[in-house]
Amino acid sequence: MHRGWLAAAKLIRYGPSETPGTLEQYPKHHSKDFLFSKYLTCANTDGTRLMEYPRPRGLRQAKDRQEQLARGVAVVEHGVSVLMQLAHMMDEEFVLAADKIATMRGNLIVCGIGKAGLIGRKIAATFSSTGTRAHFLHPSEALHGDLGCIGPNDVVLVLSNSGSSQEIVDLLPHLTRRSSSIIALTSKIHSPLAIAADITLITPTCAEACHLNLAPTTSTLAMLALGDALALLVSENKAFGQDDFAELHPAGALGRRLASVDELMRSLEECRVCHQDWSIREMLVETSRPGRRTGAVMIENDDHTLVGIFTDSDLTRFLGKHAQGDLDLPMHAVMTREFSAICSGAKLSEAIEILSVRKISELPVVNASDQAIGLIDITDLIGLEPSAGESDGRTWGLSDKYAPPASLRIFGSSL
Numbered sequence: 001m002h003r004g005w006l007a008a009a010k011l012i013r014y015g016p017s018e019t020p021g022t023l024e025q026y027p028k029h030h031s032k033d034f035l036f037s038k039y040l041t042c043a044n045t046d047g048t049r050l051m052e053y054p055r056p057r058g059l060r061q062a063k064d065r066q067e068q069l070a071r072g073v074a075v076v077e078h079g080v081s082v083l084m085q086l087a088h089m090m091d092e093e094f095v096l097a098a099d100k101i102a103t104m105r106g107n108l109i110v111c112g113i114g115k116a117g118l119i120g121r122k123i124a125a126t127f128s129s130t131g132t133r134a135h136f137l138h139p140s141e142a143l144h145g146d147l148g149c150i151g152p153n154d155v156v157l158v159l160s161n162s163g164s165s166q167e168i169v170d171l172l173p174h175l176t177r178r179s180s181s182i183i184a185l186t187s188k189i190h191s192p193l194a195i196a197a198d199i200t201l202i203t204p205t206c207a208e209a210c211h212l213n214l215a216p217t218t219s220t221l222a223m224l225a226l227g228d229a230l231a232l233l234v235s236e237n238k239a240f241g242q243d244d245f246a247e248l249h250p251a252g253a254l255g256r257r258l259a260s261v262d263e264l265m266r267s268l269e270e271c272r273v274c275h276q277d278w279s280i281r282e283m284l285v286e287t288s289r290p291g292r293r294t295g296a297v298m299i300e301n302d303d304h305t306l307v308g309i310f311t312d313s314d315l316t317r318f319l320g321k322h323a324q325g326d327l328d329l330p331m332h333a334v335m336t337r338e339f340s341a342i343c344s345g346a347k348l349s350e351a352i353e354i355l356s357v358r359k360i361s362e363l364p365v366v367n368a369s370d371q372a373i374g375l376i377d378i379t380d381l382i383g384l385e386p387s388a389g390e391s392d393g394r395t396w397g398l399s400d401k402y403a404p405p406a407s408l409r410i411f412g413s414s415l
Helices: 065-089 092-103 115-129 166-178 192-196 218-237 242-248 252-258 280-286 312-321 324-328 348-358
Strands: 010-013 022-025 108-112 134-137 155-159 181-186 199-202 272-275 296-300 306-311 339-343 362-366 372-377 408-411
Touching: 065 218, 092 155, 092 181, 092 199, 092 218, 108 115, 108 166, 115 134, 115 155, 115 218, 115 242, 155 166, 155 218, 166 181, 166 192, 181 192, 181 218, 242 252, 252 348, 272 280, 280 324, 296 362, 296 372, 306 312, 306 339, 306 362, 306 408, 339 348, 348 362, 348 372
Parallel strands: 108 134, 108 155, 155 181, 181 199, 272 296, 339 362
Antiparallel strands: 010 022, 296 306, 339 408, 362 372
C-alpha cells in the first residue's frame, strides 16, 4: 500500500506503476492546521487515486486564562465542600469499622472495581504502611480463583460508589461465606452492597467535578479521604509508633530519616580523634588522613571519654589570631568544652533537628559512658531536610515551649 504524507505544504500523489510519482501543489496551510487523514488509499493498477485532501483541524478557541483558572479553583472548592459534608456525615459506624479492623485476627482485604478499585489499592497501601496487613483483591479475578486469598479471620472492605456494580454484586455471596465481616464504603445506603455489609460507611451523594458529571472525581476523593481516616485511626488504636514506621520504611529519604544515627554516622575509624594533651601541631599531623574527612576533631581523655571538640572553623579562627609558635599549645587549652552530642540508638531525624536548631555542622555520637563511637557530619545529610516545625528558628531552654530530643547530650553545660 502506498501512503501519502504532508511535507512542506505538499501532498504526494502516486501515479500508475509505470509513471513516476508526481507532486501537486495545494493551497498552502501551516502543518499545525491539518490532521493526517485516516483514509490512506492504495494505488490501483488501472489508474491514479489521490489521498483525500486533509481537513483543517477543528481547533477550539482557547479559554481566557482567568476563566481556566477559575474553573480549576471551582473543582478544588467543590472537592473541599464534599469533604466537609463527609466530615459531618461520619458517625458511630466509622468507629465500629476501625475497631473491627484493629482487632481482627486475619488480614484486611480491600476490594473495588474501576476507579473505586484504584482508590482501594491506595487505601490498602496506606493500611499496610501503617501497621495493618492489607491486600487488594480485584472482583473479577476473585471470581476466577483469587477468592482463595480470603480466610475466615479476614475482614473485607468493599468500595463502590453506587453499591450495585455487577462485579461487586456477584462477589457479595462469596465474601459473606468466606470472610468474618464485610465493611462497605458506598454512597447508596439501600444498595445491594450496603444491605449485605455488616458495617456501612456512607459517603456524600454529590455531583462529580467533571463538566459532564460522569468521570469519578469527587466521589473517589471522598472514598480516599474516608479510607485514609480509617487507616490512621486503626494505626493509632494499635499504638503504631515511629519505630514501627521505620521498620516498614527502610528505603529512600523517609527511611533514612527514621534510621538510627548508628547506621549513617561515620565510624570512629573514619573520624579524627585526639587526646586532650596533644598539641595542635601533633593533632594536625596525627589526624590527617586521605579521602573525605570530618569537619571536626573529637578530643578525649585517658578514659576515652569525650571532653571537647575542635572544628575546622575553630582552627581557622585560631590561626587568624595566633602566631605559629602557638601551635604547640595543648588541645585542652583551645578546644570547645561546651558542645552538643547525640546518644547512640537515636533516630536520624533527631540528629537533623539538633543540627538545624543549634546551627552546627558536626554532631558526635556517644555511648552510655560518654565515649565517642562516631560522628554525624552535616554533609552526610544532603537531601534530608528537617520536618515541618523542626527548624522554625526556635532554640531550646528551660522555659521553652519545645523540648529538645531526649537523645541530646550537652557537654560542659547544666542544660
